Amino acid sequence: MSEASPTEKVKNSFWSRYGLYIRLLISVVLLTSAFQSIDWLKIKNALPSIDITWILLSLTMLWISNAISGTRWGNIMYHAGFQKNTIAYIRLYFAGGLINQGLPTTLGGDSYRAISSFKQLQTPENTPQLLSLSFFGVLLDRSLGFAGNSILGAIGLTLGGAVLGTWVPHLGLFLLISMLCGALLIATLLWVPKTQEIYLKLMKGLKVNHALKPTLTAWGFPNIWWQIVLATAIHFLTLAAFWACMKACQVEAPIESLLISIPAIGLLMLVPISISGWGLRETSLASMLALWGVDPSLVILSSLLYGLTILITFLPGLPRIIQKS
Secondary structure: OOOOOOHHHHHOOOOHHHHHHHHHHHHHHHHHHHHHHHHHHHHHHOOOOOOOOHHHHHHHHHHHHHHHHHHHHHHHHHHHOOOOHHHHHHHHHHHHHHHOOOOOOHHHHHHHHHHHHHHHOOOOOOOOHHHHHHHHHHHHHHHHHHHHHHHHHHHHHHHHHHHHOOOOHHHHHHHHHHHHHHHHHHHHHHHHHHHHHHHHHHHHHHHOOHHHHHHHHHOOOOOHHHHHHHHHHHHHHHHHHHHHHHHOOOOOHHHHHHHHHHHHHHHHOOOOOOOOOOOHHHHHHHHHHHHHHHOHHHHHHHHHHHHHHHHOOHHHHHHHHHHOO
């Protein structure tokens, strides 16, 4: 009898079988914990006064941020040798985002994006290499997103970190300068022919051919500067979308509190312990924004509204999923 493939081993693993249910349970526990701290009278009074205009603004900003993200990813994939069809990549991005709403991390949606892109360019030759290159394109896109989120958080610590400690703004400034210098260093190294040669050998060893052009598109000089600005702007739009949900619930919060909290929650939600961050987002935001005197009950209400807004934002990706199912 032949040995089971790695994929079959994963499918048969305990975590693969029961991981989704465990994360669902954790989400329920976290949400239950959040609800226990809610002042239901405040929620009752806030619900009738929710302003739909702010919700529509939040939806618009989320849609724009994800459309820009899909365009950025499509540009990277094009320079990796895949087809140039911006609308198709945006549709795939929204479809992947919708898949992520039922999964603990972005792994599921990202895998869907990579595999779907690969299938559009599938050829009999070098098929495994093309699939690896497709996943690599998604990884480059995610690396820019991670950089933009981290830079936005460093700006927040610089502007409002004094609430956490007098030394925190200095830490934020140090992190901000370090990340910008790090991006410049990466771009400079990628510009040097000898470094390019070493990089190509490394990528070839990882079975990722033709990786230089997409890497230069994402992290090379001078692209890195507008990529960093774009990545930071995308995450600022998501922050503004949450702010709009708070405004819909008549909640006021200092901008520096959101500049710290939202990027921090974005990093925390990468930990695969709940379904798409549900529960984890609500409890964490309520605790963090309480440092600025923001009412935890209304923060939880705003966060729940934000989660539903994200789900609605990605619904345009549903036809793409149904079409390929």
